[in-house]
Every structure is written in C-alpha cells, then in structure tokens.
Amino acid sequence: MKNKLPIFCRLLDQLVARGLLMGLAVWLFSASSFAAGPGSQAAPGSSPLQVLQNSVKNWVAQSGHVSADQVVLAPLDARVKVRACERPLAMDVPFSNAQTIRVRCTQPVWQQFVQVNVAVKASEPQSQSKPDKTAEPAKRWVLVASVPLQRGMTLNETHVQRAQVDSTSMPVNVLEQASEVMHAEVVRDVRPGVPLRSHDIRPTVLVKRGQMVLMSVGQPQGFQISARVEAMQDGRFGEQIKLKNRDSGRELSGRVQGPNQVVGL
Known part of the structure; x- marks a missing residue:
C-alpha cells in the first residue's frame, strides 16, 4: 500500500499538469483568434x-x-x-x-x-431594330440663360427662363427652377439659350467681412430679436460665419440668410 501511494500521486500530478497545459493552449488559441478578428484590420485613413x-x-x-x-x-x-x-x-x-x-x-x-x-442611367435597348426616325425626341423643361451670362454676375429671375429642350443629349446636372439661381453668381460664361448646370453657378457672397449686418434670433411669426453686429468673415447664402457684438465684444455665430442678413445660431 505504501508503494502504491507515491505512484498514485505521480499520476495525479501528471494529470493536473496536462490539464493546465491543455487549458493554456486553449487560452492561447482563443486569444490569437480574437486578435486576428476583423476589428484588428484597420482601414486606411481617409481625409x-x-x-x-x-x-x-x-x-x-x-x-x-x-x-x-x-x-x-x-x-x-x-x-x-x-x-x-x-x-x-x-x-x-x-x-x-x-x-x-x-x-x-x-x-x-x-x-x-x-x-x-x-445622374440618370440610360436604359439598355430592348431590341436591335432601327429607331423610328419619325418619332419626336423627348422634351424636358429646364432652365436656360435668357441673356449672356458673364463670370461673376449675380443672378436673379430676369437672367433665366424655362424652356423645353431635347433631353437625349441633356447633361445630368441641369437646373430646372428659377429659385435655384437665387443668391447665386456665375462661375463661367454662358450663352443665351444654353441650359444652366449646377456647376455653372455658386452661392454669392452676401456678407462681407467688417460690414455691419442684421442678425435675427427667434421665429418670424412669434418672438424675434434683431441686432446689428459685425461680420468677422465673408459669407455666402446658407454658410455659417462668425460675428461680433461691438458693444459687448462678444463673439457670435450666424447663418447667412440674405444680403447683410444672418440668423443667429
């Protein structure tokens, strides 16, 4: 009985050691699998x-x-x-x-x-038959220049008009409503009758740095406060700019709403 006891202890020690080794191997395998997961593959940085x-x-x-x-x-x-x-x-x-x-x-x-x-994708032809030359081309209402438009010109409704033109060779970014050129300026010359594209115009500068502008806070139909503040930077329609109250020296922010007009944020 005395000889069997040491043998039993050695066997028990070996089983415990093997169990610990197996547990360590499982833990290492799990850790390596986790480290190699999708989250570790960082995508290249974008600007x-x-x-x-x-x-x-x-x-x-x-x-x-x-x-x-x-x-x-x-x-x-x-x-x-x-x-x-x-x-x-x-x-x-x-x-x-x-x-x-x-x-x-x-x-x-x-x-x-x-x-x-x-951009509107062109539909694929359904048959190889020749097109019907007697059919009239599709027309589309778009915005065209009614007068020669020169670069830097500030647009209004008198400079444009709606007209029906052939849509088969029409660019994808053509303007359709006169409201789209309000508070906009021309960035390249456009001949009369030529459709206007969104790339032909950009929002015009309605507020210039150093000018006093009217800032409104509140709802037009309800309670509204207006004050004269100084523009700290140029601003186009819809842009957010920095303002300054000359009396208090406090800096504010506002969104350009019209010529020398901003809405407080």
Whole structure:
C-alpha cells in the first residue's frame, strides 16, 4: 500500500499538469483568434473631405433609392477646409432646392453645404431594330440663360427662363427652377439659350467681412430679436460665419440668410 501511494500521486500530478497545459493552449488559441478578428484590420485613413463626400453620396443614394455611383458632387470652394468630425455626420435638405445638402458635425460643431446631382442611367435597348426616325425626341423643361451670362454676375429671375429642350443629349446636372439661381453668381460664361448646370453657378457672397449686418434670433411669426453686429468673415447664402457684438465684444455665430442678413445660431 505504501508503494502504491507515491505512484498514485505521480499520476495525479501528471494529470493536473496536462490539464493546465491543455487549458493554456486553449487560452492561447482563443486569444490569437480574437486578435486576428476583423476589428484588428484597420482601414486606411481617409481625409475629412473624403469622409464628407462618401457620407453625402451614401445618404443621397439611400434617400433617393439610387446607386452611389449615380450621385455627383459639385466641387467645394478651394478656400473651404473640411475639418475632421468625431461623431457621425448628420445630413438634411434645409432649402426648397433638393440639390443642396447640409452636412453637420456635433463635435466639433460645424456645418457645410454641398451641391449634388443624381445622374440618370440610360436604359439598355430592348431590341436591335432601327429607331423610328419619325418619332419626336423627348422634351424636358429646364432652365436656360435668357441673356449672356458673364463670370461673376449675380443672378436673379430676369437672367433665366424655362424652356423645353431635347433631353437625349441633356447633361445630368441641369437646373430646372428659377429659385435655384437665387443668391447665386456665375462661375463661367454662358450663352443665351444654353441650359444652366449646377456647376455653372455658386452661392454669392452676401456678407462681407467688417460690414455691419442684421442678425435675427427667434421665429418670424412669434418672438424675434434683431441686432446689428459685425461680420468677422465673408459669407455666402446658407454658410455659417462668425460675428461680433461691438458693444459687448462678444463673439457670435450666424447663418447667412440674405444680403447683410444672418440668423443667429
């Protein structure tokens, strides 16, 4: 009996050691599997501008039930520097013009307006038969220049008119309503009768740095306060700019609403 006891102890020690080794192996395998999971493969870093553009394309594609490849973004002003956002970007359509998308960040707080257009994919021919030359081409109501438009000109409703034109060779980003050119300026010369595209115009500077502007806070139909403040930077329609109260020296923020008019934020 005395000889059997040491043998039993050695066997028990071996079983315990093997169990610990197996547990260690299982733990190491699990840890390595976890470390090699999808979360460890970081995607290459994108610039804040690329993040903004991709977010807008995906949002417009989901809202309009189209492919992201069909969403065309107008280039931003070269002076605009897009900052990184620590939270998911929020988007909406604040104006009657559905082509203007507002992108907002809550941390840090900023917003940017982006002009978008959705390209219409051409349908594939259903047959190899020759087209009917007697059929009239499809027409579309679009906005065309009624007078020669020169670069830098500030537009109004008298400079444009709606006209029916052949849609077979129509660009995808053509404007359709006169309201789309309000508070806008021409960025390239356009001949009379030529359809206007979103890339032909941009929001005009309605507030200039150093000018005194009228800032309104509240609802027009209800309680509203107005005050004269100084613009600390130039601003186009819909842009957020910095303001300063000369009496108190306090800095404020407002969104450009019209010529020398801002809405307090």
